[in-house]
Amino acid sequence: MVKEIMAILPASVRSILTALPSAVREHLEEIRLRQNQPMEIRYGQQSSYVTPSGQLTAIARQGWIFSEEQAVKLLNQVSQHSLYALEEELKRGYITVVGGHRIGIAGKVVMEKGEVKGIRDVTSFNIRIAREKKGAAHRVLPFLFENGRVHNTLIISPPQCGKTTLLRDIARSLSYGNEWASSRKVGIVDERSELAGCLNGVPQRDVGPRTDVLDACPKAVGMMMLIRSMSPDVLIVDEIGRTEDGEAVWEAIHAGVAVICTAHGADVSEVAQRPTLGRLIQYGAFSRYILLSRTNGVGTVEAVYDGSLTRVDREKIAWLS
Amino acid sequence: MVKLIGAVLILFSASMIGWQIGRNYAFRPVQLRALLVALQMLETEIVYGLTPLHRAFVKIGHRVPDEVGRLFLTAAELLITERAQTAEDALRQAIDAHWPQTALRRQERDVLSSLGQVLGSSDREDQQKHLRLAVTHLRGLEEEARAEQGRYEKMYKSLGFLCGLLVVILMF
Numbered sequence: 001m002v003k004e005i006m007a008i009l010p011a012s013v014r015s016i017l018t019a020l021p022s023a024v025r026e027h028l029e030e031i032r033l034r035q036n037q038p039m040e041i042r043y044g045q046q047s048s049y050v051t052p053s054g055q056l057t058a059i060a061r062q063g064w065i066f067s068e069e070q071a072v073k074l075l076n077q078v079s080q081h082s083l084y085a086l087e088e089e090l091k092r093g094y095i096t097v098v099g100g101h102r103i104g105i106a107g108k109v110v111m112e113k114g115e116v117k118g119i120r121d122v123t124s125f126n127i128r129i130a131r132e133k134k135g136a137a138h139r140v141l142p143f144l145f146e147n148g149r150v151h152n153t154l155i156i157s158p159p160q161c162g163k164t165t166l167l168r169d170i171a172r173s174l175s176y177g178n179e180w181a182s183s184r185k186v187g188i189v190d191e192r193s194e195l196a197g198c199l200n201g202v203p204q205r206d207v208g209p210r211t212d213v214l215d216a217c218p219k220a221v222g223m224m225m226l227i228r229s230m231s232p233d234v235l236i237v238d239e240i241g242r243t244e245d246g247e248a249v250w251e252a253i254h255a256g257v258a259v260i261c262t263a264h265g266a267d268v269s270e271v272a273q274r275p276t277l278g279r280l281i282q283y284g285a286f287s288r289y290i291l292l293s294r295t296n297g298v299g300t301v302e303a304v305y306d307g308s309l310t311r312v313d314r315e316k317i318a319w320l321s
Numbered sequence: 322m323v324k325l326i327g328a329v330l331i332l333f334s335a336s337m338i339g340w341q342i343g344r345n346y347a348f349r350p351v352q353l354r355a356l357l358v359a360l361q362m363l364e365t366e367i368v369y370g371l372t373p374l375h376r377a378f379v380k381i382g383h384r385v386p387d388e389v390g391r392l393f394l395t396a397a398e399l400l401i402t403e404r405a406q407t408a409e410d411a412l413r414q415a416i417d418a419h420w421p422q423t424a425l426r427r428q429e430r431d432v433l434s435s436l437g438q439v440l441g442s443s444d445r446e447d448q449q450k451h452l453r454l455a456v457t458h459l460r461g462l463e464e465e466a467r468a469e470q471g472r473y474e475k476m477y478k479s480l481g482f483l484c485g486l487l488v489v490i491l492m493f
Contacts, residue, residue: 073406080373081400081408081441084448087371118444 002129004099005031010073013039016064019054028129035071035123038063075122078103088216090118100130100197100204130197132206136162136299137169140290143304143312145181150174150234150258152285154277156265157292162299163262164238166292168195168205170260171236175208186211187232187257189222195238220244227255237261246276253285267291268309288312328492332485339481346474348424350466355389356429357459360436364452367445374408374441375400392419412437432458 006014016039017025030042038049038060048056049063057063078095079086089095095103104126110117144151157163177183190196190213196203198215207213212230214222219237226232235252237245240261252259265271268289272278280286284307291302304313359381366377375397382394396405396415405411413434420430436455440448 076407079441080375081411082367082371082373082377083442084367084445085371085373087444 002028002099002101004097005101005127005129008074008077008097010070010077012070013066013074016050016052016054020050021054021056024056030129031125031127033066033071033074033125033127035066035068037066039066071123071125074125087118090122091116093119096193096197096199096204098199098204100199102128102130102197104128130205133162133165133299134169134172134206136166137173140166140301140304141170141173141178141180143288143290144170144260146287148181150181150184150260151288152253152258153260153288153290154240154271154281154286155260155262155290155292156268156271157262158266158294159264160298161292161294163292164194166290166299167236167238167260167262168207171195171211171234172206172208174234175211183208183210184233185231186234186236187223187226187230188213188236189217189219189226190215190238191217191219191222192238195236220248223248223252223259227252227257232257234258234260239263240280241274241276243276246280249280249285250283259285266293268305324492328489331488331492332482335485335488336478336482339477339479339484342481343474343477345424346466346470346477349426350463350470352387352389352423352425353429353459353463353466355385355387356425356433357456357463359385359389359393360452360456360459364449364456367448367452371445388419388423392416395419408441409437412440428462429459432462 006017009017013031013033017028017031020028020041024041024043027043028041029044030047032040032042034040040047040049040063041056048058049060051057051062052064075083078097083090086095090105093105095105097103104124105119105122106124107119107122110120144153155163155167171186171188174181174184175186186208188195188207188211190198193216195205196207196211196213196215197205198213201213201215203211203213212226212232214226217225219240220242223235223237226235235257237249237259238261240246240249240263249259249261263271263274263277265274268281268291272281287307289305289309291305293300293302295302301313303311306312362381362384363377366372366380367374370377372380378393378397378400382390382392382397384390385393392415395418396411399405399411399414400408405414416430416433416437432455436451439451
């Protein structure tokens with residue numbers, strides 16, 4: 001079981017989790033705690049309630065009830081007794097903790113001038129355990145380089161197909177250097193703090209030794225900032241979509257920086273329908289497209305195309321299952 | 322001869338007692354000042370630095386002199402080692418441990434404990450409000466302490482010596 005998560009949990013929750021069967025504990029993905037409701041865990045593809053003695057059960061009333069007192073304690077531990085330091089996080093609805101794990105929260109929302117100011121009375125916690133999938137990028141790396149240059153790449157994928165994991169591993173491989181290319185300076189604009197999972201600006205995920213991260217920064221602004229201040233060889237950005245994102249990608253490419261980014265979609269033609277991305281594709285901004293799916297499990301690489309949409313790989317690659 | 326030595330001893334100890342009482346009057350404003358500095362630092366750490374409470378306590382502990390500084394270090398340690406469940410608890414335990422060594426009084430203690438009840442448990446603006454309130458309270462107490470110092474410090478010091486002198490005179 002993950003040490004960092006254990007450290008922030010109240011003693012009662014901790015002891016129940018330690019009593020779980022070890023097979024379940026090893027594959028724990030989410031711990032869901034809702035005030036006055038039974039504790040729920042998700043592991044593998046299943047979910048289940050947990051009894052006070054650490055047994056799995058499908059019957060809600062046998063589950064161990066997460067009390068109000070426990071909720072207060074947990075929030076106290078997570079915030080290190082300093083709620084004021086979590087203002088931004090309470091506004092966004094999730095808290096990143098040591099190890100890059102993420103705690104989603106819900107409760108009573110406080111508004112100010114029409115905007116969410118934060119969440120008071122936090123009653124629901126979703127503790128998502130981050131697991132590194134190193135080597136995810138291994139099979140696609142050979143397609144990303146040509147004559148020592150890094151291709152401008154667009155990763156296209158429906159939700160939950162391992163897009164972010166792949167992107168993170170590409171960043172790490174570029175930063176460390178790999179068998180196809182020497183190491184590069186990598187800049188990550190991590191608007192949703194998902195790629196690097198920063199805590200106080202320090203990446204909690206391994207994104208490589210030559211990587212600079214702009215945490216929680218809007219993509220378009222962040223890309224320009226990084227180009228000016230950190231002179232990266234490769235820019236890594238998650239989920240391009242807005243007009244200004246497209247412009248920033250365009251700028252970066254013409255500033256001699258390779259861009260690797262992702263977009264939601266099922267295939268290249270679908271993505272090409274979207275105004276910003278369509279224009280980028282039309283003008284040949286990208287020289288590689290990686291298509292993900294879950295046909296052979298999460299993170300199947302359906303196909304890799306070059307700039308003229310000719311397929312360059314030979315078979316599907318499954319790297320996550 | 323023995324009588325003379327006794328007289329000197331009495332005179333000496335009486336002056337020491339007076340001096341000690343007077344010194345307490347001198348220490349209180351100094352420690353109150355330290356406490357005020359500590360709370361103002363805490364405000365900066367919380368409002369501008371967004372520093373977690375235990376780290377702020379450590380910083381303050383190293384920079385504020387003597388017993389007041391040690392009080393914050395103890396509170397930080399209690400939080401870090403999880404021997405205190407809440408910030409309020411940590412502060413209360415630290416106060417219990419260090420208060421007898423200070424020249425501070427009940428009123429100061431009340432201000433600090435009631436601050437402890439809200440410390441860390443709300444957003445920045447609210448924290449700032451509470452900290453400012455505590456600082457204002459302590460300022461008032463500091464003025465009072467200084468006035469008392471002016472009035473009583475010298476008095477107790479001379480009183481001790483004079484009492485000793487009186488006993489010596491009565492002895493002879």
